[in-house]
Amino acid sequence: MMILRSIIKNILLVITALGLNTSFVNGQIKAVAININLSKTYQTISNFGASDAWACQFVGNWPNDKRNKIADLFFSRDTYTDGSPKGIGLSLWRFNIGAGSAQQADQSGIKDEWRRAESFLNNDGSYNWQNQAGQVWFLKAAKKRGVNQFLGFNNSPPVQFTINGKAYASGGKVNISADKYDAFASYLARVVKGVEQVSKVKFDYISPVNEPQWDWSDGGQEGCPYNNAEVAGLVKSINKEFVNNKISSKILIGEAGSLNYLFTAGDKPGKGLQINDFFRDGSANYIGNLPGVTKTIAAHSYFTTSPMATAIKARKVLADSVAAVKGLDFWQSEYCILGDNAGEIDGNKRDLGIDAALYLASVIHTDLTAANASAWQWWTAISAYDYKDGLIYIDKNKTDGNFYTSKMLWAMGNYSRFIGPGAIRVDAEVTSAVTVKPLLVSAFKNGKNFTAVIINPNADDVAANLNISNANIKFSSAYTTSQADELKANKATGVRNVVPARSIITLTGIIK
Known part of the structure; x- marks a missing residue:
């Protein structure tokens, strides 16, 4: 008996040393x-994705070995010899179609050059398809590794079409006049064809408006506000251009700055109730019947994730609102950890560890199970900032540097690597x-x-x-x-x- 007890004691000591749970034994x-x-x-899952804004414009030009290792982490579906994945196998990649603030440099009014973006459009009306080269490299890298869904999005119309000649707004008002909608639409058609020519990647989706509820007046980044009528007017022009030019890319609308703007009027007159405004037949802003518009409403989960009971309640209302429109899907199309989240976690400061990863996983879970999201997309895939906004972090170096994986990357991979397009919850x-x-x-x-x-x-x-x-x-x-x-x-x-x-x-x- 003494020998048996000694053996058990030694086994428990080994288990404890290995960090295993002795209560299970x-x-x-x-x-x-x-x-x-x-x-x-x-719901049926469409994709899991992330965005190339803003750092990929630089990282895509880093030394080949480093940028390929980063691309593997995002897109690879290969495994190591023990069966563990080499990457998180994203199924969609979001490409920031820049407005041209990078060409304006300091005259852009955007102080941080990492938040400026190039445009393919030149001031003389010609196009330079060698621009946005770092981002185009990531498009090619994604396609090479098996990604087959691509989305191009605009934070602002090109500066050549904006009212103030900048890639951010003045006074919180829309920064493109209605007589420029057709020019913007023509530009997007050219971008779809031009990007396909240089990268062999065709955008499945074009998202021309991003978080239209915000003012975008501080010059912190490219951005443009719109009310629902302005969104509808612009989308009608893009739809006409795409149909006339046989552009098969579908227009994704919404991209609301917060989920609540999809089903409530909120605090921004004329910018809420987007489900009813865009997809209810008879609405003044009805565009759900346009052949170029995908039957999907997109929004961002910012400022709605804590506490959990409140998050679930809002998402169930959202799910019911979406279900009330036949054939409509909901995409959660942008998220990172912002704000103080009811004291549960603060968006400030990097967290490469498990705390932020567990919070992120809970957000994905709640969006999938309470809001019935058919797609879930992260904001900035690569971050150079001291903030919880990146899956991979880098030194703020335009030509080379170190990169650091976060547990948030792998937590997202628990979903994206194994739940492919067509999966049914x-x-x-x-x-x-x-x-x-x-x-x-x-x-x-x-x-x-x-x-x-x-x-x-x-x-x-x-x-x-x-x-x-x-x-x-x-x-x-x-x-x-x-x-x-x-x-x-x-x-x-x-x-x-x-x-x-x-x-x-x-x-x-x-x-x-």
């Missing part, structure tokens, strides 16, 4: 039941509340492939017991992101899997 780990119903389905419900903080669970099927993402924000390991209705699933792998791991591959242990403390895991399997 003693049979004391808390177990949570999760019911998965494959027959109860929700299925019902997943946690039925027992034995943890201090609830587990967050979402599940998806794509043909015979099954994926579940489980977030454990607790300080202890939790055993997740999956009860599968209407099918059998042969589980294959579990991929863990934690303070220690970055999509680390392990073998799934069937319907019972330990979710490590403060981690996100993705379970994959085949539906039998």
Whole structure:
């Protein structure tokens, strides 16, 4: 008996030294039941993506080895010998179609040159397709690694068409007059064709308006405000130009600065209620019937993510509002961690660790499960700032420098790497509340492939017991992101899997 006790004691010491949870060995780990119903389905996933603004204009010209390593982290679907992914496998890439503030340099009024952007349009009306070369490099790198959805977006019309000749507004008023809408539309048609010519990448979507509710008057970056009538007028011009020139790129609208502007009037007269204004037949600003407009409304999750109960309530109202319009989808098309988030996390200061990653994962989860988002897109893929706005961080160096991965990158990869376009969200419900903080669970099927993402924000390991209705699933792998791991591959242990403390895991399997 003494020998047996000694052996057990030594085993526990080894387990503790390895950082494993001894309560599991003693049979004391808390177990949570999760019911998965494959027959109860929700939205179909379109993509997971991120934006090239602003740093890719420089990083795309960095030494070849470094920029390729960064591209692998964003786009690669390859794995290491142990099965762990080399990258997060984004399925959409957002390309910032610049307004020309970079060519204006200091005369642009935008002090930070990292927030200026080049334009393909010259002052004499000609086009230079060698501009935005760093960003075009990333387009090619994404396509080479298997990305097949691309979106071009404008923060501002080209400075040649703006009222004040700048890429930001004056006095919070729209910075393009109606008589320039057609010129802007013609420019976008030329950009679609020109970019395809130099990169072999064709934009599936063009998003001509970004966060129209904000004033964009401080010169902090390119930006342009619009009210809904102005958005509709511009979109009608773009639609006409695209149809006449057989441009197949679809126009994505909304890009509201906050989710609430989609379904409430908000605090910006004429800039809210965008679902009804743009997609309700009979509205003065109805554009949902235009052949060039995708049946999708897009908005950004800023300022709506905390506290969780409030976030869920708003997203359920949004989901109901979208569902009331036949055939309409919702995309969460831009997010990073801003503000103080009801004291839960502050957007200031970089956080390469698991705290920011867990918060980000909870936002993705809530947008997918409460708002029924069919796409989820991050703001700036690469950041040079001391802020929680990047998946990868770099030294603020235009020609070379170091880069640093964040746990936010890998947390997003728990979704983007495994939930591909065409995946259908299925019902997943946690039925027992034995943890201090609830587990967050979402599940998806794509043909015979099954994926579940489980977030454990607790300080202890939790055993997740999956009860599968209407099918059998042969589980294959579990991929863990934690303070220690970055999509680390392990073998799934069937319907019972330990979710490590403060981690996100993705379970994959085949539906039998």
